[in-house]
Amino acid sequence: MRADGPVVVALDGSPHSALTLDWAVHEAERRHAALLLVRVLDDSWQTMAWSWYPVVDTHDLGTEVKEYLDEQARLVEERHPGLPVETRALHGRVVPSLRDVSADAALLVVGARVRSSGARTGSTGVHVAAHAQCPVAVVRSGPGHPTAVDAAVVVGVDGSSASLVAARLAAREATLLGRPLRIVHARPTIPDPFGRGSLPPVATDDEEHPTHRAATSVTDALRAENDGLEVELALVDDDPADALVHLGTGAALLVVGSRGLGSFRGMLLGSVSGAVLREATVPVVVVHDDG
Structure with missing residues (x-):
């Protein structure tokens, strides 16, 4: 690249x-x-x-x-x-x-x-x-393309290097588009009893959870690196793919990271990135971390 x-x-x-x-x-x-x-x-x-x-x-x-x-x-x-x-x-x-x-x-x-x-x-x-x-x-x-002038660029972060690469690309896209950036961190819960996506994500108040603290640190870093960019953090308890598809509805752009797996990468796009790519109704950007 x-x-x-x-x-x-x-x-x-x-x-x-x-x-x-x-x-x-x-x-x-x-x-x-x-x-x-x-x-x-x-x-x-x-x-x-x-x-x-x-x-x-x-x-x-x-x-x-x-x-x-x-x-x-x-x-x-x-x-x-x-x-x-x-x-x-x-x-x-x-x-x-x-x-x-x-x-x-x-x-x-x-x-x-x-x-x-x-x-x-x-x-x-x-x-x-x-x-x-x-x-x-x-x-x-x-249908499904955003018309709202305040539609955000949405990106999922999970602590992996791929998601951090995705978050920085999403911040750049949000700046270029003049849109706010919405960072989503979803803590997986028990499987949805009625099938994927039948329940909306639940906002969590457990901000002291280690992964939530890490997501907050990423958010703070992106605010510092992108002066003037409006950055919002959504902490939810939900299946990560379901959360991104749901919270990305009507977004200007949805960005996901996929871990690089060398020559076998095509066989394992990643369960979250693959599901988002298949199910989202807005433009999706997939970013690989190749080390």
Whole structure:
């Protein structure tokens, strides 16, 4: 990951891509970063089992992808003059291709459709967030996007180094967006008897608990590091993923950390970050701690 790298946005040509692109454009402008538009041409199916090759004109497919990216870049340049925009067609499977391009990026932005029930983010978004080598923003379509001018940036902290990295990124995003920062620390309780999320988080008055004191220290540090930033701490007794999804409803952005696990990271995104990514209805940024 490069702090001075571009904001990379993955487009697939669907109607939802317009929302994903718009979100990425504004993020690039806030960061004073270049914007890189990519689309993956999955041509891995060309090599089939038994070495059978279907007769398909891949040149036409590649031309179509290039024309699509060029048109999107033209629209961005017309509406946002001065923003550096580049395009790149990627060849191969989606997740490995996006992982490779993320190595030089400051942020990778992908889209996800909100579903009426069940898991809200498909497997592609989850796998990209797990494998990418930079923070990943998953932008959702449909209702649930914040309209309140005071909507906060919400981040979960649990004392891990990954959550501290996430908290600092969330503070930066809150500053760039001109939003307050809400830090959530949830102390796990007994399992929800009626299923995940059926009960709202319960605010705790046990502020002397060691983990709560640690969360307070993080909050104080972020206030000191970000002059003028409004920082609020929510201490609750609840399942951490449920608390973040509930308290992040209507947020401008929800940020979670995921512990880096080397080459096995994609297999273990983390129960909290994985659940938040699947169930939240607002844009989510996943941040890895790679040591």
